[in-house]
Amino acid sequence: MLELWTPKYLFWPILLIALFAFLRSILSRIQVLRMAQKDPRLDHLKERFRSLLLDGIMQWRQPRYPFSGILHLVIFWGFVVLSLRSLQLLSYGLGISILSPFETGAFWDLYGLLKDVFEILVLFTCLLSMARRLLFNPPRYKGSHEAEAYLVLGLISFLMITDILFEASYCLLAEKNELSISQAMAIPFLKFSRTSLEVIYNLSFVLHILAFLFFLNLLPLSKHFHIITALPNVFFRKLKTGSIKPVRYNVQDIEDLEYSGTKYIYDLTWKHILDIYTCTECGRCSDNCPANLVGRELSPKMLTLKLRESIYKTYPVTVQKKERPNPIIPGEVIGEGEIWSCTTCGACERECPVFIEYIDKIVDMRRYLIEQGQGPSSFNQVFINVEKTGNPFGKPPAKRADWAKEAGEIPVRILKKGDQVETLLFVDSYPSFDPKANEVTLSVVRGLHKMGEDFGILGPLERDSGHQVRRMGEEGLFELLREKNRNLLSEIRFKRIVTIDPHSFNTLKNDYGLQIPIYHYSQYLYLALENGRLKPKRVIREGTYTYHDPCYLGRHNGIYGEPRELLKGILDAPLREMSKSRDRSLCCGGADVGLWYEVREEERMASKRVKMALEIGADHIVTACPFCMIHLEDAVKTMGLEERLMVVDLMGLIDSCL
Template sequence: MSASDVTLPAPAAQDLLGLPAPAFHLAMLVLAAAAFGFILWKRARLLLQGAPDPRLDRIGTRLARLLFLGFGQARQPRYPAAGVLHILIFAGFLILSLRSLTLLGEGFSAGFALPGLAGRAGAAYASLKDWTALVVLACCVVAAVRRALFAPARYHDRHARKSHAREAYVILGLISLLMVADALYEGAALAGSGGAGPRLPLASAAALCLGGLPDAALGVLHLSAFWIHNAALLFFLCYLPVSKHFHVITSLPNVFLLDLRAGGAVKPPRHGAVDQGAAEALGVGRLEGFTWKHLLDFYTCTDCGRCSDQCPAYATGTLLSPRMISIKCRDLAYQCFPLLGATVPPEERPALVGDVIAAGEIWSCTTCGACEEVCPVLIEYVDKIVDLRRFLVDQGDVPPSLQKPLAALEKHGNPYGKMARKRGDWAGGGEEGGSGVRVLKEGESADLLFFTDSCVAYDPRLQRIGQALGALFGAAGLDCGTLGKDEVDSGHEARRMGEEGLFETLRDKNLEALGRRTFARLVTADPHAMSALKNDGYGLAQPILHHSQLLAELLAAGRLVPGPLGDERVYTFHDPCYLGRHNGEFAAPRAVLSALPGLRLVEMARARSRSFCCGGGSLYLFSEVECEARMGELRLCMAEEAGAQVIVTACPFCLLNLEDAIKTSGREGRMEVLDLAELVVRSLNRGVVG
């Protein structure tokens, strides 16, 4: 904006309603700031009552993530159409924020310019912002048309009780109004001066429309557009925290405050508490039980529906929709902490668990993490679900079908209720035909400790994974031992079902057993066990490996020499949630597969971090949720779409669930599921024969 062109009256130079414009503008600003501050303060009251949650460590990392995920909008392109629109509008916001400040300044002094935006830089910025405004306006139109005519299915949640579409249109309208008002403000000036051109496309277009109007009319329009723009801007500011567009304010802080703990970790029941068991009640049973950051998550949810779109529990028709957890909690927060009037006392509120969120929702989550992976503003769900479960567990409100495996874990150390004494039987006791894995007595040592965890230890089908691995370790000349009857369940599922005390008991037993043996490295075939041992406070000094990582190492080092499989079938890899998404290991299993000669490998559309849960997470291997479809069967369809006949996985839960899905969907003989270790054994045997 070049002040020299102005022939029309500057807003700051005019009286308004008998007041000098700067005074009027100041009054407007103060009013808006007061309203905005008031609303934010009201919103903040709840956050202040939330549970503690330390989020200010590793500032450098946080800033880097903020740049990449926040300003960089790195997760937006996962949904290309909406993502590109959002990136454009977001970039527009950043660019136009300077323009907004300038216009606020112009209310006080004619020809106001931000420091550094005078002269040539100012002219360049004027052009940039005008092009930006044009793009943003176009995006708003496209977004509105898309929402009205081509809305993606995810916009409507089948559990939603009301639509936020109206809010979306209001916001799109407000943004458009800002763009148009500024265009008219500038256009009126341009129309008077004749300075239109491609340098200022939107303003020039406005000027073109206004051409021929008398100067007086242009003056009035110029002034009106200015005041409308600034009024709309201030209204917009105050409207944000009462709408789903609160995220405009909270999302960048929310990204900055992201969870930096290891992927598969679960938050402790209460941050900073010395004795986790000391509290009167455990878990989250009312709004203030959530940590302040989790409450901020609720404010930040944009209702975009990507979490539920990715959620396997939603896809299979369970009660759960992660988005609705945020939406319903936010609604409850607004209801109980109203902008006007007193906070509703806890006893008069609807119950968070029961009235607002049904137990069925809470128990439907497999903790696969697909929702968190996709959320553009890094809202956390698994920790919240676990906190809600902790509350239910503490109240004794656990579905009977889940009580069985939990009770068995407590009594027998495994969810099947099998005898502890039999835990090492799969290894064959070092006899002829045994697995090659020794059962280590107290005080004994091995280079490699194989942590079996309950599934591989007891399930006859899954024992074959352990035996396959034993054979591979033997072939590679590794000295491998296991804990036998002294091992108990890793507690991974117990912890995620909210049974923190049981988890601690199991962890302590394992630590005792591990502490009485010497080993250099620990390996497990169960990503859940790996995740628990690494991230759930076991605090082991030794490296903890998943068998895919060890197999990749052995193949790369030439200690295992695979032969051609001689199989014409097409293979695909199913990423287990707790190997891939939660612990970031996508490469090792693929390195193993690519080391097998002649393997025809395809990727599913939902691979790597977008992998779709088999349905075995939490304790659902032992107790299925009520649902319309089975996750495992949906996964088979995805493999079929990719053209695969063999699904390779690297998790006993996945193996069992997908195999069961093959049976229940009548795909026997047409599809096969294998563990990575079993496939390597096949290939190795071919190698020997060939």
């Protein structure tokens, strides 16, 4: 390197001031994390490191949006490669040579090449990104800090340009035969005088360092904080989808808490605040959120941004405020319309490139509202019914197994305490009482019977699984149901549980902590098809089919293959995929809040879904969830499409082939 004009003692104070300001901001952000609630995230370290590598460093989720994903990958990898260069330049300015042991040999030559390539790539990508934002700004950026995006893209471009100029002028001044790319960059300056080159050399260096330090200080104040927080956020991600967090971690007696759920910022867990710091405002969550899609009040991205604004306003980096802040709910920061719009489908969480969690945050806000008696009044009777009768309809428990009278000659064994059985069929409330869901229950029972399965149901003793009430925010009621069901299950001997509804499957599997295999019927019947216990007698040749993935089977529990394999086993007709399928499946409207609370929306989720089925020319939508079936069938009827489209349950279809 050539001697710089600027004296070294000038860089030291600048660097120290910049570092001081940066650390101050960071410490203030950390202070909020420390105020927040506990949230243990150091389990399953192997899985965490694996995710850090794949989802953090390899950025597996980025290409789900191919164009912007690839742009981001280039810039990210540019940052990784060029961080060494930044360190080199900084140490150069300071007159210390911490990197000199490495600055020789083949590695450094290769690095020089890599650096040049990435600087050009990153510059090109930044320009492309700006052009993309200018020309085809995707709607998912609505509400994001767009000026800031341009500022940062401009800043990165500026960093690249100043370093390219610095390197090019250096090549010419040193008359060194450096690597070809650096030389190529120097071509435009070949005819410059030595003085001009020296001006370029010095000016680009100073500007580069200043821009770098400015950028550093901008990070904790902007959406680009994710440059620092994204990797930790991925590492500390929620590993078990489908489950709901406890009211408080590390609190023995939640009855001693002044209130449950989230009222103030510091009721969030530290991880949830890290989420809020990390949001890149890319809007992929809202772009996939069914509530947002049908014009409900909720946009997951805006939920995070509003919370972020509230945190930054309450705890700015400049003032160390300690007083009790304003509540964030109800209505202060997050409105009730947002809180009750979520169907907990998980599309936002599945999409987020940095694994921000939404469901737990929203459920915690619901918990607060429900405990304060501020939930929708239409829930009151539902909760009382569930508490008193074990089902949301308020039907007498004695009638819980009445559906079995329709099973004809098939004996449906109603288990009592002390009984023994191979397979326990957990029916749950809707499949026990709802006439439409009853049909699914009966077809499951017929299927099990034909397989020669030894099975039984809990009948009047069974209580609602509590999946719904937990997600509606009635945690105490959920705990009551879980305790009663768990006690009951502990008094019957069985080898496995099979469920009809994916929601009961999810909650038994993820919320109950049972040490016994739990299957959704689609999994269990798939196994039976594989080992020949289930033998379809005929195949279906007519119609065009599509499979609608229920959220709590697919996204939350990763079951995509089994239902499709079962379908292939009985279909000799086209099976097509809708534009949104598998982990991008569009929620039908959900199985909890939406059943008892009319949320303002422009269109029903189910009718959007039905249109997707029509688009691919399907005349049968197959699903494996009673709620999906109810919602979709409703939409087909209200849209007057009964002649063109049929909604069938997977089990009903299999049953017709046995």
